Amino acid sequence: MKLLRYGPKGQEKPGLLDSDGNVRDLSTVVADIAGDVLEPEGIARLQEIDLSSLPAVHGTPQADLRLGPCVGRVGKFICIGLNYADHAAESNLPVPSEPVIFNKWTSAIVGPDDDVEIPRGSTKTDWEVELGVVIGKGGKYIEEAEALSHVAGYCVINDVSEREYQIERGGTWDKGKGCDTFGPIGPWLVTPDEIADVGNLKMWLDVDGEKRQNGSTATMVFNVAHIISYVSRFMSLQPGDVISTGTPPGVGMGFKPPIYLKGGETMTLGIEGLGSQTQKVVKT
Structure with a gap:
């Protein structure tokens, strides 16, 4: 099942993608793709719905129908750094012995095809395609053997970064x-x-049609189950929390000389089975 949120910014409605690639409206069933809807029982209820009973939404997703962030009301946006050995090498940093945890503020969240803004004064804005993990069942001190049962789903994330x-x-x-x-x-x-x-x-990730990143989650240092278990030692996880799990090599910082976004570029990125994103880079 592919859950989504569609419509104008700040007014997104819940929906899902049917087998024909059309959006079906879920707003008569749930208020949002958020909170307890993402718990195992909530996901199970959605999977029982007859899609043909849901209203079809006019428009083609990611063309003339805007998609918002696929999760609403995110409580925590947790990120894992240097989780690919070859990315650590291009960053001139050692492979970590434990996952490196940092945060993005939830105000950074936008839709998959919304513009990415270069901050005022930035000279080193960079890209990072990453696998996103969305928590369904909350908990803390989660055992690694049970960790994947806490996942509501997976998504694409661009961990945009200002290196300076x-x-x-x-x-x-x-x-x-x-x-x-x-x-x-x-x-x-x-x-x-x-x-x-x-x-x-x-x-993968391209900038203006040129391949910059071309990797696989197979080269992660710490896998998804280990990351969830590890993070849950330091904070409780709640439904709708997002964990971004690191990036493969090919970021702008790793080129010699480095290549950074200046404004006017188009980034396209995706992960097998999870869809793709397209963002125009704009100066503020």
């Missing part, structure tokens, strides 16, 4: 990670039953 703010301005990474529009999420939330092996998904 992240690395050169003191303090934590967070100031370079959470700028407005730095967290496109979607196009849809894909339930785990549609993903045969989340640990072996192709992922």
Whole structure:
């Protein structure tokens, strides 16, 4: 099942994608793709619905029908850094012995095809295609063997990053990670039953049609189950929390010389089975 949210910014309605690629309206069934709707019981109820009974929404998703972030009312936007050994190498940083945790602010969240804004004064805005994990069943001190049962679904995330703010301005990474529009999420939330092996998904990102990232979740240092278990030692997880699990090599910082976004570029990115995103980069 592919759950989504559609409509103008701030007015998104819940929906899902049918087998013909059309959006079906869920607003008579649930208020939003958020909160307890994402718990196992909520997902199970949605999977029992006869899609033909739901109203069809006019328009083609990601063309003349805008999709918003595939999850609403996100409580926490948790990120894992340096989770691909080859990305750590291009960053001139050691492979971590434990997952590196940082945060994006929820105000960074936008739809999968919304514009990405370069912050004022930025000179080093960068891209990162990442697998997103959305929590369904909450908990803390989650055992790794049980961790995947806490997942509501998976999605594409672009972990847009300002490297000067992240690395050169003191303090934590967070100031370079959470700028407005730095967290496109979607196009849809894909339930785990549609993903045969989340640990072996192709992922890619292009800038103006040139391939920049071409990787796979198979090269993660820490897999999804380990990440969920590890994060839950330090904070309780609630339905709708989002975990972004790291990026493969090919980020702008890793080129010699580095390549950064200046404004006017188009980023396209995707993950096998999870859909794709397209963002225009604009100056503020």
